[in-house]
Amino acid sequence: MEKYLIVFAAMLIQNSFKGTQLGNPRVKTAYTEKEITVKEYFSAKKLNYEGFHLFLRAFKKEQKLEVWVRETGRDEYSLLHAYDFCAVSGTLGPKRKEGDYQIPEGIYSINHFNPLSKFYLSLGINYPNASDKILSDPISPGGDIYIHGNCVTIGCIPLTDDKIKELYIMAVEAKNNGQDKIPVHVFPAKLSDAELNSLKATFPAKSIVFWKNLKLIYDDFEKSKKLMPVRVNAKGEYEL
Numbered sequence: 001m002e003k004y005l006i007v008f009a010a011m012l013i014q015n016s017f018k019g020t021q022l023g024n025p026r027v028k029t030a031y032t033e034k035e036i037t038v039k040e041y042f043s044a045k046k047l048n049y050e051g052f053h054l055f056l057r058a059f060k061k062e063q064k065l066e067v068w069v070r071e072t073g074r075d076e077y078s079l080l081h082a083y084d085f086c087a088v089s090g091t092l093g094p095k096r097k098e099g100d101y102q103i104p105e106g107i108y109s110i111n112h113f114n115p116l117s118k119f120y121l122s123l124g125i126n127y128p129n130a131s132d133k134i135l136s137d138p139i140s141p142g143g144d145i146y147i148h149g150n151c152v153t154i155g156c157i158p159l160t161d162d163k164i165k166e167l168y169i170m171a172v173e174a175k176n177n178g179q180d181k182i183p184v185h186v187f188p189a190k191l192s193d194a195e196l197n198s199l200k201a202t203f204p205a206k207s208i209v210f211w212k213n214l215k216l217i218y219d220d221f222e223k224s225k226k227l228m229p230v231r232v233n234a235k236g237e238y239e240l
Helices: 002-014 017-022 025-044 130-135 161-176 193-200 205-224
Strands: 053-059 064-070 078-084 106-114 122-125 145-148 182-187
Touching: 017 025, 017 161, 025 078, 025 161, 053 161, 064 161, 078 161, 106 130, 106 161, 122 161, 122 182, 145 161, 161 182, 182 205, 193 205
Parallel strands: 053 182
Antiparallel strands: 053 064, 064 078, 106 122, 106 182, 122 145
8 A cells, every 4th residue: 555655646746846847857956966955944943844835035235035934824934044146236226127237126926947047947037027017118128037046147136056956946845835926025125214214325216215115015024924915006016
C-alpha cells in the first residue's frame, strides 16, 4: 500500500505546476541545491512549509526584498526572510516611461515564471498595472519588469543567482499550493511618517503625493499584517 501511495504522490507532482517547472534543469538544480535552505528558513521561524501563501515587499532606498508567508488557516503574514538587491538603477520614484531606468513603485503581482531567463531565473511582475496605465506614458510606459538573478538591472529587482534560486522555489511552492496571484508591493522606502517627511526635503511634490497614496497600503499592512484588496480609481490612485 505504501508503495502505491508513493507512486501516486510522484504522479501528482509530475502533473502539477511544480512538476512542469522541475522539468527545467535550472529549477531542478535550484531545488537540489537550495530546498533544504528554504525549509530551514521556515523551521527557524516555526512556520509550516506545506500549503503556505507568499507576499513580497520591496524597498528601493533600503535595497531590500522582504519575503512574507501566510500559513494555511491564518489571515496574518509572518516575515520569513529578507534579501538584498545586488544592483540598482534609477532613483526613488515610480516608473513612468520606457527607458527611464526606474524600478516601478506600486501594488503588483507575479504574472510570469521564467526558468529560461537570460538572467538565470526570473519572476515577472505585472507592470504596467491599472494605476500605471493611467499615470504613465500612454504610448510607451515600458514593461518586462522582473525579479531575477545575474546582478544587472535597468529597472528590475536583481538578486544573486544563489538567492533567486531560493525565492524561485518559494514562488513555485506557493503557486503549486493554489496561490494564483503572488502579491508584490514596491515602495520607495519604508514609509514611516518620519521617512516621508524626510523625503519631502529632496523630492518634488508630485512624488510626495504619490507616496502618500502608497503609504495607505504600507500603513495598513504594518498595522494588521493582513493583505486587503486594493482597487485603483479613475485617477490612478490606490484605494483599500
